[in-house]
Amino acid sequence: MSKPVVKLLLTLSLLCIIPSFLFALTGDEVIQKMDEMATFETSVSTGSIKTTDRFGTKISTFKAWARGASDSLIEFTSTAERGQKILRTQSSLYLFYPDAEELIRLQGAALRQSVLGSDLSYEDMTEEKNTLDSYTVVLEGSEIVNGHDCHVLTLTAKKRTVAYPVQKIWVDKQTYLVWKAEYSTAQKRLLKVMEVISTVEVAGRTLPSETKIEDKMKRDSATWMTLDSLEVNVPLAANLFSLENLTW
Amino acid sequence: MTIKLPAVAFRNIFRNFRRSMLSAIAIAVSAMAIMALLALLEAMESDMATNLVSYYTGEVRIRHESFEQYERYNPLHLSLDMDEVLPLVEKQEGVRAATERINFPANLYLNGKNNAALGVGVDFASEEAFIDFPSLVKEGRLPTEGSNEMLIGALLARDLHLNLGDKVTVLTSTALRGSNAMTFQIVGIASFPVGGLNAKVLYVPLDRAQYLLRMEGQVQEILLLTEDGYKERDVAASVKELLQTELSLQTETKAWKDLNAMYSLLSIAKFIYYVMGAIFFLLGSTVIINTTMMVIYERMREIGTLGALGMQGKELTRLFLLEGSFISIIGSTLGTIAGLIIVFILSKVGLNFTEAMSGVDMEISSILYPQVNFFIALFVWVYAIIIASLSTLIPSRRASKIQIVEALRYV
Numbered sequence: 001m002s003k004p005v006v007k008l009l010l011t012l013s014l015l016c017i018i019p020s021f022l023f024a025l026t027g028d029e030v031i032q033k034m035d036e037m038a039t040f041e042t043s044v045s046t047g048s049i050k051t052t053d054r055f056g057t058k059i060s061t062f063k064a065w066a067r068g069a070s071d072s073l074i075e076f077t078s079t080a081e082r083g084q085k086i087l088r089t090q091s092s093l094y095l096f097y098p099d100a101e102e103l104i105r106l107q108g109a110a111l112r113q114s115v116l117g118s119d120l121s122y123e124d125m126t127e128e129k130n131t132l133d134s135y136t137v138v139l140e141g142s143e144i145v146n147g148h149d150c151h152v153l154t155l156t157a158k159k160r161t162v163a164y165p166v167q168k169i170w171v172d173k174q175t176y177l178v179w180k181a182e183y184s185t186a187q188k189r190l191l192k193v194m195e196v197i198s199t200v201e202v203a204g205r206t207l208p209s210e211t212k213i214e215d216k217m218k219r220d221s222a223t224w225m226t227l228d229s230l231e232v233n234v235p236l237a238a239n240l241f242s243l244e245n246l247t248w
Numbered sequence: 249m250t251i252k253l254p255a256v257a258f259r260n261i262f263r264n265f266r267r268s269m270l271s272a273i274a275i276a277v278s279a280m281a282i283m284a285l286l287a288l289l290e291a292m293e294s295d296m297a298t299n300l301v302s303y304y305t306g307e308v309r310i311r312h313e314s315f316e317q318y319e320r321y322n323p324l325h326l327s328l329d330m331d332e333v334l335p336l337v338e339k340q341e342g343v344r345a346a347t348e349r350i351n352f353p354a355n356l357y358l359n360g361k362n363n364a365a366l367g368v369g370v371d372f373a374s375e376e377a378f379i380d381f382p383s384l385v386k387e388g389r390l391p392t393e394g395s396n397e398m399l400i401g402a403l404l405a406r407d408l409h410l411n412l413g414d415k416v417t418v419l420t421s422t423a424l425r426g427s428n429a430m431t432f433q434i435v436g437i438a439s440f441p442v443g444g445l446n447a448k449v450l451y452v453p454l455d456r457a458q459y460l461l462r463m464e465g466q467v468q469e470i471l472l473l474t475e476d477g478y479k480e481r482d483v484a485a486s487v488k489e490l491l492q493t494e495l496s497l498q499t500e501t502k503a504w505k506d507l508n509a510m511y512s513l514l515s516i517a518k519f520i521y522y523v524m525g526a527i528f529f530l531l532g533s534t535v536i537i538n539t540t541m542m543v544i545y546e547r548m549r550e551i552g553t554l555g556a557l558g559m560q561g562k563e564l565t566r567l568f569l570l571e572g573s574f575i576s577i578i579g580s581t582l583g584t585i586a587g588l589i590i591v592f593i594l595s596k597v598g599l600n601f602t603e604a605m606s607g608v609d610m611e612i613s614s615i616l617y618p619q620v621n622f623f624i625a626l627f628v629w630v631y632a633i634i635i636a637s638l639s640t641l642i643p644s645r646r647a648s649k650i651q652i653v654e655a656l657r658y659v
Contacts, residue, residue, distance in 0.1 A: 055321075080424040081424075081426045084428075097428060099430040100417045104357050116426040117426060117427075
């Protein structure tokens with residue numbers, strides 16, 4: 001092969017390789033995209049939480065409202081807990097019970113308490129979508145999960161106030177949906193496993209419609225959270241996420 | 249040789265009166281200590297029995313058959329239908345009274361913090377036979393049915409800085425395995441005899457507990473008291489069978505003595521205390537052994553003379569044994585009388601364990617009143633005499649083995 005031909009081939013090869021380096025996403029960028037895809041200006045959804053444990057199966061239904069990355073309000077509509085509400089604002093989480101004359105504020109370890117005996121914690125139900133504020137991210141590589149090519153990322157907590165000190169998540173390279181997550185202690189003890197069972201397309205984004213969560217601290221227990229309806233970017237009352245509104 | 253041994257033995261006591269009294273006092277102190285100890289133990293046992301029956305289990309407790317297996321998960325859904333079960337068991341032969349309760353872990357939400365307590369839903373009317381609530385109320389009154397009112401333990405109220413009229417939100421898990429919270433007003437502060445109840449428990453009307461816990465028409469347990477002359481275990485067995493036959497309901501129906509490990513432990517402890525009592529007496533008896541030995545060596549000349557005059561070895565043993573026994577009788581009589589006086593005084597003023605028992609989760613009252621028990625007194629008196637007398641046998645036998653020739657060398 002002549003020298004000019006070799007030079008040409010080398011140049012072409014470099015031109016092919018360089019863009020993949022130039023355009024490869026960092027871990028932080030993946031997380032940023034992931035949060036963006038999961039966050040809407042506003043949303044209204046209805047759904048159910050099905051929990052199975054040693055005592056049988058229990059189903060609770062809810063209606064939820066969300067605004068941006070931080071504010072969310074969940075109201076339970078099933079008979080056993082009708083009227084109970086969970087309000088998450090940027091700094092706090094409040095519980096409203098119809099027969100209680102005061103709101104109960106949850107903070108710290110209490111956020112890890114189970115919601116209605118399920119495998120979900122209050123933190124899980126209402127988590128903020130500002131992951132990078134709380135975690136440092138390391139992109140570990142790629143893996144196929146349920147036939148989807150995913151980034152594998154390890155998130156380590158920056159502050160002690162988060163529910164899970166370490167998270168390992170599998171984020172879809174195409175849709176930025178988290179297909180699977182493992183939540184652990186700082187000592188790598190597995191606390192919970194989450195996996196998406198089915199998805200739904202909303203406003204051009206892929207979102208989980210059914211998610212299975214298993215609390216590894218409980219034996220024979222699993223929870224399925226299902227979204228029955230989801231509307232996004234709908235107008236919501238300005239005071240919907242206020243304490244005053246919580247008691248109506 | 250004819251000699252009145254008891255008279256000689258009795259006279260010998262006064263030959264060295266101070267030493268004899270020292271031996272008697274040692275026995276007396278042992279007898280007094282064991283007398284007081286046994287009276288205290290009796291008081292603890294009977295107090296624990298009363299408290300367990302009144303505040304915890306009744307004489308017979310009925311629960312869902314699987315409740316105990318899952319008790320640590322607070323399985324309130326494993327409950328009993330009170331409208332079905334209660335009328336049936338109330339009519340059962342041997343049942344004097346019945347009541348229903350729901351015990352539930354309660355978090356009292358105060359100033360942004362949860363404070364752990366134990367809630368009990370009770371029917372104050374049917375509780376009359378079990379807990380004398382009106383006499384326990386220190387301030388205020390009993391909660392009324394249908395109202396969000398609570399009666400709270402005095403120590404719990406003090407620790408949480410709660411007063412009559414204050415409102416408290418109670419957060420708990422429900423029978424449907426969800427959570428619920430309800431605000432109650434404190435209408436009564438009660439002083440329970442058991443420290444654990446005072447520091448942890450709040451009582452609310454049964455219907456409000458059922459509403460809070462999503463247990464409409466259901467109760468966690470039904471407690472029974474038995475008629476005089478009926479054994480709790482027999483009543484428990486007949487009630488269990490009745491529920492099985494009439495309602496096809498499998499229950500855990502047990503007599504209170506089979507439910508309370510602590511009570512069984514106390515019975516074992518009682519045996520241990522008896523053994524300890526024996527050791528006390530043996531320790532006291534060492535003084536007698538020592539005294540008798542000293543007496544024997546001191547009275548070698550006399551032993552030699554008595555032997556030379558024809559007294560047999562067995563008679564010598566009996567002489568010293570009688571001497572020891574007389575000292576034991578004097579000592580144990582004095583000790584038992586002193587013990588009776590102490591117990592009598594304590595039965596009036598009581599023994600206050602409030603500070604010592606704080607933080608101890610035991611079903612024993614903070615103030616105990618040991619009762620004078622003449623059976624115990626008689627037992628201790630006889631017990632002390634036997635053990636102390638037997639302990640003189642060793643040195644007494646030594647006296648019988650002394651050679652006359654050797655003893656006469658001391659003449």
